[in-house]
Amino acid sequence: MRKQVFNHSSVETHWQKIWEEKNLYKLSDMNKVVNAFYNLWMFPYPSAEGLHAGHAFASTGSDVYGRFKRMNAKIVFQPIGYDSFGIHSENYALKIGKHPREMLEKTTKKYEQQLRSLGHSYDWRRTVTTSDSDYYRWTQWLFIELFKAGLAYRKKTEVNWCPSDKTVLADEQVMSPAQAGKEAKDARGNIIKGKKDILVCERCGTQVEKKLLEQWFFRITKYADRLLAGLKKIDWPDKVKLAQTNWIGKKEGINITYPIKDSNQEIVVWTSRPDTNFGATFIVVSPEYAKQNLKNLLIKDVQSKVEKYIKLSLSKSKEERLNEGRKKTGVFTGLYALNQLNNTQMPIWVSDFVLSEVGTGAVVGVPGHDKRDFEFAKGFKLPIVRVVVGQDKDQSDITDVNQVQEEEGTMINSEFLNGLDINIAIGKMMDFLEEKGWGKRVINYHLRDWLVSRQRYWGVPIPMVKCKLCGWQPVPSEELPVQLPEISDYKPEGKGRGPLANHPEFFKTTCPNCGGSAERETDVMDTFVDSSWYFLRYPSVDSKSSTKLPFDREITKKWLPVSLYFGGAEHSVLHLMYARFVTMVLHDRGYLDFDEPFPRFFAHGLMIKDGAKMSKSRGNVVNPDLYIEKFGADTLRLYLMFMGPMDGFPDFRDTGIEGMRRFVDRVWELFTNFKNVVVLDEEGARFIMIKMHQTIKKVTEDIEEFRYNTAISSIMEYINLLRGVASKNQKSKIKNQKDKSRFKNKHFNNIRCAEWDEALKNLALLLAPFAPHLAEEVWVNILGQEFSVHTYPWPKYNPEFIEEDSVEIVIQVNGKLRGTISLSKSEAQDKEKVIESAKKVNNLAKWLEGKEIKKEIFVPEKLVNFVL
């Protein structure tokens, strides 16, 4: 028979054109919908290099699911857009000396072409580009909504500053170099080596600095508890939920107040372990706390020493303090606090290891229970006391404390808390302290408010006006958008103000309140504000009624929240938390009926190449275009989905994709060469049907759980079987041992074609989500079915066929495999029968010989185990 070659490029471009012409993936009316399914992939930012294979891996994962749902009677809305504002786009524009807007046209065009060539089923009619003014006017609207709700405010504080990007950053955008996937750089761009605990800019890997600036913040901390509680009701991967929980960092504790000896003042510390307070031997306050609260109490002898220490500490950034190693510095203030619990006087020290932003900025030193306090106590020869609280007795919090105990510490017993579980002890202690009026329960969070100002050009102008008389005023909604002007000097200068500050024609304006002269805010918004609400916009982009609001309320009711959100886990505490926050705010403002935007989120993994994350600097970026051209989009899609689990970290290899292309050719050959020639007898037909229904079941269940790799492998098994039947070369095509043994006794002689047709038809349907072009070509042009395979109902399996006629029983002796027998289903249920047959197996006699069978373990339809 002649070898058939699948001409991928002509087949794929042909069907892409037809799909487009027939609007296969475009929804005509967003209002008339039943069974709506909003299938969303996190939109990319358009980079000049285009999509790499990692994008293709992720987006294909989403597309497969969308196609599967479409075939399962859902009206699928699958949009795509561009997160086009932001430092990432702007930095590249600066590098090549082109205006970001000019660059944007090229990059989005390239992205669209690439996504289309992958055969994705996007609704290209409804797209979103965050840098378009008809999108960002609504981002400005959102800002004003937050302002009106009291959730957008200005604050002067120490903020993260990236010296390379010349802007401030939110806490969430500052991370370890490993997290950013970059090598740490200093302000001049030189690689930093050998230093630990460096925090860098998420975008460029430059070590961040601290600056004291007044900036715009969103009050996300107000939603800390809501953000935590909401996690309980959404279907997300545990690791993502956990990352958010950790980031929010809710901790219950208590503020304990100690009187300061010989004064009428008090000192307040926050602790989560008041049960150890019997063992408190000193107090340490942060330099900031000391400066604010203790200065006036200092006696002359120590005053200059303490002030010198405070001054020195405050001149250092937080990072510098931390980087100086674990050796703790400090100074005694000469003051004492009274611990009313054990009537001791605790010396008050100042040390820079205490962070001013945590708790009250003052810590009670319990060196018997805390490693840092222990180090401090050892360093300055302060007493070490360990409290025995119930079950805490043996489990030391500090490894070397027990040893120290004998040498220099005292062990005391707290009768008050004796024998209690640690959590109960903590609760009891808090009750006690509150009753006495010595303390008050306070919950602390790690989460900080979201800093949204950016001193850059390429972003949404913050729609606020500052009037000397009226203060900050929002721009009236009818004046939105505040257009981002086209300027040529858009390079950031690093003076703490954005490039727009050099353009009086932009910022000079009048006050919306009093009409007097006023100035606009010249900073722009963090890109994460743009992406915090884009999913609300997609379904409504072409709605006429969305002129007063960014989204049509009726359409939103039908389509939101998002049915399945597909994206990377690297956004766990960035985009995913911001989007939840914004959705909650809009819900509370009465614009939305739901307060969780993504009830179901799947976190895909990250594709790597040669063991490392793909990046331009490493030079290991895989361009999907070359593979599409050489092997075809379907081959690439199948390969990407087959490489491993969707949430894994597959390593792209050329040889792997070649193997997948061979598979595609074999599929093509099966359809073209064996469409009509195969004939089956009744027994052979049933044999094929069993495998077919088993495959349908497996593929259906696997896709639903994103186990695409095993779905594809079961399709491969199915095809191997069909090819074996087709070529009558039984032994060679079927490698699966189970199929092989069953195959042996079957005959494929008499004419009987209906089942064969059904087998091929269902094969095309099962392939459709993974290889949409191949499936369509085969469906229409070979099997002669009606266009389109992608709107044809997904095959259902018949449970009658899933159960095989005969089953293989495993025979074990003392738990070890000694043989197998094949029995009919009914026989396999009967213990006596199975044991009888099992004993007849040749090999078994030598194992049972001369030994007494103590026990016979029988699992119906599975195994029999002889225990000797």
Add this chain to the structure above:
RNA sequence: GCCAGGGUGGUGAAAUUGGUAGACACGCAGGAUUUAGGAUCCUGUGGGGAUUAAACCUCGUGCAGGUUCGAGUCCUGUCCCUGGCACCA
């Protein structure tokens, strides 16, 4: 340090409730075809042992124990890796 998740062939990986470990592929080896190479097809492929051949035996899921008729799967300890948080009191 704390909290998660994970260690299975040369490689990517499979393995409902404990019940034939390594499906499906890649790679590799041998063979067929070919002037040759490539492509294709066939055979083999966890380690070790044994046999003329087939059947066969034995070890094997990071390591050490345990529970069980039976453990990749459950329990205890331990080592390593990945991710999140981190002088957070």
